[in-house]
Amino acid sequence: MVLALPAGVQAQATTAAVGAEPVILEEIIVTAQKRMERLIEVPLAITAVTGAEIERRGVASLRELQYAVPGLSLVETAPGQERLQIRGVSATNGLPTVGQYLDEMPTSIDDNTQSVGLRLIDMERVEVLRGPQGTLYGEGSMGGTIRYLTANPDLRDFGGRLEGQLGRVTDGGTAGRVSGVVNLPLVKDRVGLRVVAGYEDTGGWIDSTVTGKKDVNAARIFTIRGKLLAEVTENLQASIMVLHQDQKQDYQNYGTGRQTSAPLAAYNNPNYDLVNAVLRWDLGWGSLLNSFGYQKAENSTMTDLSSVYVPLLPVFGYPAGTITSVGLGSDSSTEIFSNEIRLASAPGIVEWTVGLYGRRLDREGVSRTVTAPGTMAFDLISAVATSKSEAGAVFGELAWNVSDQLTVTGGLRYFYEKRTLTAVSASFGNPAINENSGDFSSVNPRVNVSYKFSPDGLVYASVAKGFRSGGFNSAATGGPADYDPEKLWTYEVGTRHQLLDNRLIVDAAAYYNDWQGVQSSFFPVGAAIGYITNGGKVQGYGIDASLTARPVSGLTVSATYGWNDLSYKTASAEHAVGDPVDYAVQESWSGYIDYRWPLSESLDGFARLDYQHAGRSAIINRGSNVNVRIGARDLLNARIGVDFGNFELSLFADNLTDVSRPVIPGPYGVILQDVEQTPRIIGVNFKTGF
Template sequence: MRTKSTTLLISSMVAVVQPLTGYGQDTGNALEEVVVTAQKREERIIEVPIAISVLDGQTLQDRGFTNIQDLAFAVPGLTMREDGPGSYTIFMRGLSNQYGTGALVGVYLDEAPISLTGFDQLDTRYHDMERVEVLKGPQGTLYGQGSVAGAIRYITKAPVLNRYEGTLGGSISSVSGGDERETINGAINLPLVADKFAIRIAAVAEQGGGWQDQPQAGIKDGNGQDVVNARVRALWQVTDEFTINAKIIAHRNEIKLGQGYENADHTVTIGVNRAWVLVPKKYDYDLYDLTMTYDFGGFQLLSATTYIDHDNQYPYTTISGPQTTSAGFESSNERHVSAMQFAQELRLTSTGDAALEWTLGAFYRDAKRYFYRDGLSRSAAGLVTPSFFRQDDTYKSSSVFADAAYRITERFKLGAGVRYFVDDQTGSDGIYLESKSFHSTDPRVYASFKLSENVNMYGSVGKGFRSGGFNRGTTLPDYKPESLISYELGTKGSVLDRRLGFEVALFYSDYKDMLRRGLQFVPALNNLQSNTSNIGKVEVKGVEAGITLQPISALTFYANAAYTDSEIKEVDALNSTSIAGDPVDYVPELSYAVGGRVGFDVGSLPSFVRVDYNYRDAVTYIDRTSFLPQYIPQTSDAIGLLDASVGVTWNAATVELFGTNLTNENKWIDPYYNWNNANRTRPRVVGLRVNYDF
């Protein structure tokens, strides 16, 4: 497979990782120029010396994206594990493990960090969104320790000070073999004081859409979601120099069968007692964000303050299958997470077109997470025992950072950055209380050279870092931090009078002290205990490529792909789940997306058709402590998903017929199905969507 995949990718090296434009836009004969804020300043995307994928708001709307699972299939190289709707662990660029407490991929909503831990990254809905930026590779200098593999930035639409505007939409769709789903969404912009103060209110509500059954409990289509997500943004232009942005988000989601795992026949099997009705999943959070900027002329001061209150109640069940080392073991329990996070960032950024661009900043985070589970387990011999566990953690971290780039000539720019980070953790399971401090200095250097006004080459070397933590409830040792050095070379730009956009990035990463699970003998307990430990060294290498072609204003094609070779090179831990030579879990070797959009008139009515196809290789999971040797590795399915839509616009109203997974693929997304802990592709969905702009 590797030889075939490598040949396929090399033969298409004319392309790049992500389209550089919002390819659904009609901008004449030229592709629209994209401006991003990936480096915490506004820049043309071709001038940013990192690989970035950008999906604009129109593209998100056209494709009907609702959550990050949709994004993961649209962005090659981005994968994830889902433990029920709203609970995601995100992986990128060959860095993938479910151990440790911190995130590998940082997630941000405007200026607000919304990664609480690696397992608690807030569910975000894509309504009234300006764009999504996916930053590839370590972003530790500007975004901190939770961005070892990259960062995802959701940019919401800001209030407009000088006009009333809004949108109202809704959809109804049918899930193959399941329930109907109804969605209503809207946004309104209200300039309450002309050119001074405006608010923007956006909300979405979803209901139904389930397809999973628990026949023993009489539950049909039980994974339908009842979601309400409301966002209010306020913009106050106090003076020409002083601006205040405030945002409040309330998110509520409830699912009767909320674990997300299913069998091939779309049934859900509950451990210990098949007829149990487990606790429904409730996923709620409130977010408060205040961002203030003051322009001093030549530089800008920004203060961003965020507070998050999050509650998550969800069911969890496991059934160990015949391929596991503990066949016949079953458990079911209810789990609760209560978390809060306060974050404060102060940042000074140069403005204007000076030869020297610079950023100085400081960041502070205070987070608390309380977790408990309560349930029953049954051994292979049939013995049923109660199961209870609690965990109470606090995280206090602070950092200072700086980044500067100097334009040596009109074509050549050289830059460097560094962040010093300190993380103080405490943890308790009600018996053991531990505390420890971790710290890191993370540098980055980069350079870029313009071949022309619209074509740029770049190179960068950056370090990433993720804190260590505790093996609670035992006398096992703590685990150390992980670190990463990544090297990247790339080129991006547009040619043919900006009708063809392209990007190519090659990268190599040296990932040290990767965290995995293992077994260690504890003399005080006279048995083996499961623990998280630093197992050794991983090497990751890959290439990402993509093109966007707009030969005429009404016709756009895109293709992008990622090839990743991620391999464990050294293992220095006893009884590890992995050995040298193993691939890294949840990393597809090849993934790609292709598609296009054509606009035309039906009579005098503007219309369009778009088609998108997303493919991802099978991913593996290796755990030598849980699976019998002859069944290693565990493997998901290779997945190809075909989506399409056709729409027509009359005055300010657009009516659209859409379909996702049109071939009704029923495949394993996750390889962990022999523990009854894996989700599958969503069945075919066909629906009608109406949107009215005013």
């Protein structure tokens, strides 16, 4: 039974009414191809997770959702500090390999290790597109694209909901979160406002043996989002979405045995402000859309470099014990303006989409080493840098519906970018100056042929190119001044079917990746900062698959599987032939069982088990003698509860078996200890609507 919410809010409720629920699976509508389509008819490798499914899973971020999507995985040292990969396309440095969008705006800040870390509150759905999306999307969409689509205001009815959760972290503190949604129809059927707010405390579980403080890695995250929607006329719609999110975390998730001996607090304190203003105009024969985006991202972090630099200091005349800790403090501020205008035809024999896109990014950063208890006469590392990016693209896709069954689609995107870097940096007190400027461009085609066996089943074959820009190295590293772009070709066949009167949905794809000019990191001996070069070719096959079934009313079962064998076919600065791609999980699978049953006319029960398996991966840098093997992890989550109609109460256990295998085992490089897995959390959750 759903919470008793108004119609617009009810779409986001956690369950469907069991008593009236048909023995079929939910029909999902997506906009992955920039037009509304049934998911079952989209000839792409795509997974769509609805807001209702996010609620049922009880997840708050992409990290908790990752293995529900075949081929997707991420490594996170703290909320928002993450490396994200799809289908094994992963990188240690440079720009992101996965594009991320919030509604109609890109959210990438040109940092492969940092993202907004959006909290999944009141989402309409999350769409994950696997494989290069270089035609209709950009901003790092080489391995794939993730779209976070927020719920629209309901223009008719007032309503809302409240959710709270409290849990105990094994060997740690108290984790909790609270969120609320309020829907306000300001002018009935014309103007509506939806406001979402949330606060989360992750609890923490790592104790400092240096300071004696407990649970030092607790993160506190605050989010507030508003969305105003106006039906200006019958044919013109306008919306504006505003989001603010900030986070405070004294220590990132570094430790060994749930303790840290780090002499410095590796804090991480990002905050974000985003605005997306969208105009949609129905022209009858087509539609016109303009999306304006603005983003301000600021972050302050500390990295502990003690193990790298403290042993070297006696060489510079600082006796052992004079300085026992060396940290690198960094502050950055990034401001981004973007705009896309897109024209799409109405459905017909020939359907097309054309558009223009532009973006300007300005980033300023200051980094400097700090030492304790003694000080030094010079900075071991320092940098004051300003980087800019001015990018533009023109793109188009055309689909020819040759018959009711056969469709041929072709697309092309021309991308151009001018990047500049101005920096004054130093290593061991020796100054160096960067004055770099360069142009990067690419033509990214896509061809897709699909055949529908029926309205509920198809097969497709596609070829698509992905691209990632080059960039510049700090002059203080002594490496080359710049590095070149890289490109990826993906060849894919897939199928999607809805069977047994919509009780079963199967989705599968097989692909081959050919990745050339791979950007590789090289660290000179004794250096904590390295430079990027081009070299090496990565190739390999992969498979994605998922299955969802509803055999009887109230019971849903699902399973996913992802596998890739991507490896280096030629050597690079950091890899030998045969090495896997860094951080890329080669095999993963997941499954869940969700059962909901009536206890009485006004009372329903529910129970759910979620299982996730992350296979082995590795981090290798032959030049720095790094060869870290990351073991497999198996996580089990459980939830059981009662739905009273307008109130829901449940008990949950995340990481039920308390798996403690590290996300990344240390030490290596600047990671002095393990990156730890979140321990078991047992708690209670409630939801209510009005």
